[in-house]
Amino acid sequence: MSYLRSRITIEEYLNSITNRAKKNHVGSVLNTFNIFCNQKYNKSSQQILDDLSVEVKRTQSNDKVYVLFNQFKDWLLVDHPEIEYSFGKNQSLKRTIKARHPNTVQLYLIKIRSIFEEIGNIEINSRLFNKRVKVPKAEEEDPEPFTKEQMRLLLDRCSNHGKLKYMVLKDTGCRIGELVQLRKRDIDISKSPVELKIQASYTKTKKARIAFVTRETAPMLKRLLNKKQDDELIFGTSEDEYVATGTEKTLFAYYRKELAKDYPEFGDIYQSNGRHKKTIHSIRSYCATQCAEAIDETWGHGYIGHKKYLGQYIRNQKKMSEMFQRSENYLMIYESIEVIDQDERVKKLEEEQQKSRIDMIALTNIMSELAEIKADNAKKELEIKQLQNILGK
Template identity: 60%
Template sequence: MSYIENKITIEEYLNSVQDKGKKNHIGSILNQFNIFCKQKYNKSSQQIMDDLYNEVKETGVKDKIYIMFNHFKDWLLIDHPEITYVIGVKKNIERTIEAKHPNSIRTYIKVIRGIIEEIGNLEINNRILLKRVKIPKGEKDEPEPFTKEQMRLLLDRCSSKTRLKYMVMKDTGCRTSELVQMRKSDVDTSKVRISIKIQARYEKTRRASTRFITKETEPMFRRLLKHKKENELLFGSNEDKYIAKTSEKVLFSHYRKELSKDYPEFEKIYQGNGRHVKTLHSIRSFTTTQCARAIDESWGHGYTGHKKYLDQYIRDKEDYLERFLRSESHLMVYETIEVIDSDERVAKLEFEQKQTKENMITLLQVMDQIKDIKKDNENKNKQIKELQMILKSK
């Protein structure tokens, strides 16, 4: 049945990917792989994959696949200032290809391996691949959350519209992809604190969850709601979440650059991977850290939607809100409120109840005494009247 192809092209494979974010991610890696193939072998990535397929089909030997991956790994480990490309809507921003972090290289190898296996129906042995293609271990940098002082510096520098976005992010610990998909219909203003339902389709974990707005954010948030239709996006600039997410990253980069002129720590980068220390994810880390300080680490991760911890908190809605209220003061950067632990509050209520009970007993005792005095007075008045009657009769 030669008329039925047993392999597909790279383009056909890419078109079969439904998720736009995943498709863009794979497309970006394929673009780098294509540049590598042209520079190293003077052939396109499609030609290289076709040649590898034919080689294995004719000889049954896969050595050249592992050799190619080793070449690709070595190519990714170094800068390529001689290779330039343009980005941006107007294609007016020029970039050069820089060395990739070992973790990124592992991702690149994994994606290209998957494509080769998929389009050529070839199985690549994982043990041999790991043995033949040795990727150096990368330095691991700990994510650095915003401090309260840094959070305030960022908020003060932003426009009022952006400030509200970042305040909602630090209140809820939401991901950028979740923020840009929030709609007015997800908001509930009927409770003691405004809540936002993060729909399962917004969530990376595909689990719906509830987050809350602090008292300091509430006035600005209510004003926003007044100008939104029921199913309108609250913060997203585009119905396409990937376009909206990219816009938010660009906007944050702008504010980070502005802040770094006065506060150099905002321009700090990790030595291990060359990435900025302060990113939009640092706001989410701020939420996790502050909630952990208020209660404990599992609550910090659970509230921000980490799957491992989420289940233990979503069942009891009252306890969930109670924990947020205890965390609220830690999350606020402009205001502070007195937070009383539930045990302390119960003890205070019990003491007040005891005092009230004692006061009631005292009051009843006084009432009884008054009643006795009145009764005694009535008896004395009766005796006086009787004496007066006796005197009149004489």
């Protein structure tokens, strides 16, 4: 049956991917691998895969596969100023290849290995692969969530629509890819707190979950929903999740750049990988951190949808609502500040009242002293008159 092929090509594999975000990611990895193959061997990635497939069948050995992956790994870990490629609209921009972070290298190897197994029919033993192809361990960088002060600076810099969008993010802990897919029908404003149903199809884990918004966010969200149809996107700028997510990341990068002019910490980057410490995902980290501070870390991770912790909260929706309400004051930016201001006003009023009480006591003491002096003077005047009467006789 020669008319039925046992394998597909790399291009056919890429075209079979329907999810645009995944397709772009895999395409980027394959493009990098193709550049490596052309520079190192003067052959395309497809030719290399075909040659290795024949070699493995002939020799019954994967040794050359491990050699290839080691060379690719070493190539990824260094800069290549001699290699320039085009990108952007009409391919008008130029860029050279920079060294990849070890975590990125690991992801590239996993993806290329998967393609070799799926397309090239080359079985690769995991234990031997990990033993023969070693990637240096990456320096760990703790994710940096926004503080309340930084969140307020960001919110105050945005348009009203942008402010609402980021307030929903900090209340719900949504991934930006989840937020841009939310529709009016996913929100129940009849409940208190207002409830959002994040559909399984929206999430990275493919598990639906419930989230809520705080009382400071709810009025603005309700006003926006009044202008929307049930099936209409709330924040997404496109039905294409990949395009909408890219738009939001670009917009956030603009706000970050503007804020960094006045507040340099917004421009800070990690030395180990050159990435910004503040990204749109830092808002999600803010939500997890505040929920953890309000209750505990398990709740913080579970509420924002981390798979390891999510299950125990999915089973008890009422408990989730109660726990969110306990976390609400920690999540709020504006109303919590107003509460603090009110406490300060009360404290100031109490101090003024205390001062008034002290002044009243002092005034009472003075009045008492004056009364005593007046009585003493009256007594002395009476004694003088009595003495005058005696002398007059």
